[in-house]
Amino acid sequence: MITFYTVISWLSFFCYWLLVAGVTLRILMKRRAVPSAMAWLLIIYILPLVGIVTYFLFGELHLGKRRAERAKSMWPSTANWLKALKDYQHIFATQNSEVAIPLFKLCERRQGISGVKGNQLQLLTHADDTLKALIQDIEQARHNIEMVFYIWQSGGLVDQVVESLIAAASRGVHCRLMLDSAGSRQFFRSSSPMKMRNAGIEVVEALKVNLFRVFLRRMDLRQHRKVVLIDNFIAYTGSMNMVDPRFFKQNAGVGQWIDLMVRMEGPVATTIGVVYACDWEIETGKRILPPPPDVNVMPFEQKSSHIIQVIASGPGFPEELIHQALLTAVYAARRQLIMTTPYFVPSDDLLHAICTAAHRGVDVNIIVPRNNDSMMVRWASRSFFAELLESGVKIYQFEDGLLHSKSVLVDGQLSLVGTANLDMRSLWLNFEITLLVDDAAFGSDLARVQDDYMARSVLLDAEQWAKRSVRYRVTERLFYFFSPLL
CATH class of the missing domain: 3.30.870.10 (Endonuclease Chain A)
Known part of the structure; x- marks a missing residue:
């Protein structure tokens, strides 16, 4: 009887680690951003059974x-x-x-019109x-x-x-x-x-x-x-x-x-x-x-x-197009870049593009709500603020409700307006739609709206932010690791 239970125990142990190894290999073989892959591996190894089930539920894009x-x-x-x-x-x-030329060329080649x-x-x-x-x-x-x-x-x-x-x-x-x-x-x-x-x-x-x-x-x-x-x-x-x-x-x-x-x-x-x-x-x-x-x-x-130009994303549509469009728009900025989003959990590529724009002298402004309806997103988004502020990005926290608008304005001419948030779900997963508008008059209208948002916001002070407590910093990093799920 002891031998039987010993065999069962060893078989269970072997099957468990075989499953962990299989999921690990599957994550590594998928073409995904390195931070996303590392976050999934941490979740699986820290919370093995829960992590594996969570990965099968939310880790891959299965349309059915x-x-x-x-x-x-x-x-x-x-x-x-x-x-x-x-x-x-x-x-x-x-x-x-x-x-607008680079962005419209990208969309024409990927979407066909x-x-x-x-x-x-x-x-x-x-x-x-x-x-x-x-x-x-x-x-x-x-x-x-x-x-x-x-x-x-x-x-x-x-x-x-x-x-x-x-x-x-x-x-x-x-x-x-x-x-x-x-x-x-x-x-x-x-x-x-x-x-x-x-x-x-x-x-x-x-x-x-x-x-x-x-x-x-x-x-x-x-x-x-x-x-x-x-x-x-x-x-x-x-x-x-x-x-x-x-x-x-x-x-x-x-x-x-x-x-x-x-x-x-x-x-x-x-x-x-x-x-x-x-x-x-x-x-x-x-x-x-x-x-x-x-x-x-x-x-x-x-x-x-x-x-x-209309950009559509989601299963069955050109992969990563909205993410590519945002990167192209940010890199095209020469004078000013204004972004509004309720949920700010960007990819590393997008974060670096935004910081690089600020480093090369672009006036970069990001407007987010001070409070939103997702505690996890609120904490995860704050984990990016220090790097943005150090790069010279201005972060405005909207105080007059939950700012749910999703907009990007580049040099007062190129506008992106639609349903996509600056988070992993919108950039990689959901069915979303974004309008690219190449028109100075529309850009002027959007600029007035964004100026009104900034007037109803508080500009985040870099020095004050740097003094936040260790408890806040740890909480931010903890929720950052869940960014693939946000």
């Missing part, structure tokens, strides 16, 4: 067999559609500003203005309305959006709504989905959370885009979820969420429509590629203004 097959099969038809779109040469920009011109843009900085404009556009819709959001929560003006969608569906407008399962879990537990489906609106629960399939698909992969498309001509995107801030996370202790949205008219709606069509096909298996743009409707006819 069915979605992966759809993502692979959709590209031939999408590529043909993009090839046909190139026949509409008058919508594509043939020249860019000096600061150039930036489009002839668009009209409007920055929306208040939730009420955004929701009221959206309600008005829905009321005037004639053909189709497509939406995708990470969070949809009832209350306030959002209820009017729902009523407007139901009214649109009743008059024959084809309405599609795709919402992330985890982000919109309260919505899917309410009566709203059934009410909307009964009205004829297609409501899809994207990346449905299912505990029985945790090892078959990565459960924290999220549909993080925020997009509205109306009649293949009007488009919205930006940082705002479908929520009324007066009714959203009131008990979180961080104040109302402050967001930034862009309302667009013109050919850019067509390129955003391609992204939506791909998302819809990955999730449902149904193909809905949009029609080509109306050749007779271009609201802004100047040849080299209001140029927009």
Whole structure:
């Protein structure tokens, strides 16, 4: 009997270390950033069983067999559609500003199309203005309305959006709504989905959370885009979820969420429509590629203004493109770089690019909320502040609510606005969307918004920061090691 238990013990010990060795080899064989790989190895060796299970759940990008097959099969038809779109040469920009050339070239080569011109843009900085404009556009819709959001929560003006969608569906407008399962879990537990489906609106629960399939698909992969498309001509995107801030996370202790949205008219709606069509096909298996743009409707006819390139990320889309775009934008800066983000956990490459920009004389400003709704991110982000401050970067801590806007402005000319945070999840994992806008007038509008953010912030003092306690420093480094999960 003793021999039997001894054999079992040795077999268990051998199998355990074989599993640890196998996972270690898998981590080392994957092409990932060295800090990310080291963090995973530390987690696995410090908390062996928990670390191994956590790695299988969150360490690799598994879209799921069915979605992966759809993502692979959709590209031939999408590529043909993009090839046909190139026949509409008058919508594509043939020249860019000096600061934007490298970034637009990168996106053209990786995505297959150039930036489009002839668009009209409007920055929306208040939730009420955004929701009221959206309600008005829905009321005037004639053909189709497509939406995708990470969070949809009832209350306030959002209820009017729902009523407007139901009214649109009743008059024959084809309405599609795709919402992330985890982000919109309260919505899917309410009566709203059934009410909307009964009205004829297609409501899809994207990346449905299912505990029985945790090892078959990565459960924290999220549909993080925020997009509205109306009649293949009007488009919205930006940082705002479908929520009324007066009714959203009131008990979180961080104040109302402050967001930034862009309302667009013109050919850019067509390129955003391609992204939506791909998302819809990955999730449902149904193909809905949009029609080509109306050749007779271009609201802004100047040849080299209001140029927009759309970047989409996530499984099935060009890998690491948003990360590459951010690096390219930072390295292109010559005079000024302003970045706003609620969650600042950058890759080493992005951190070094930002510090290098400051070292070569660029006026670098980063605006983050003093408090946000993620304790882990709050502590992890602070672990980067010392290096940034030593490089001459100015860090502003926004105090008038949770600054949720995601924006980058380079030399007042090149703007990046969208859904991607400056953290690992947005840069490497989630379905995100970012607009690249090469236009000085739009850049001026964005600069005014960012100046307002800075006026409502406190500039971090480098000397005071250097005096923070050892306890704070240790806590920052501890949470830094969890950055692959943030």
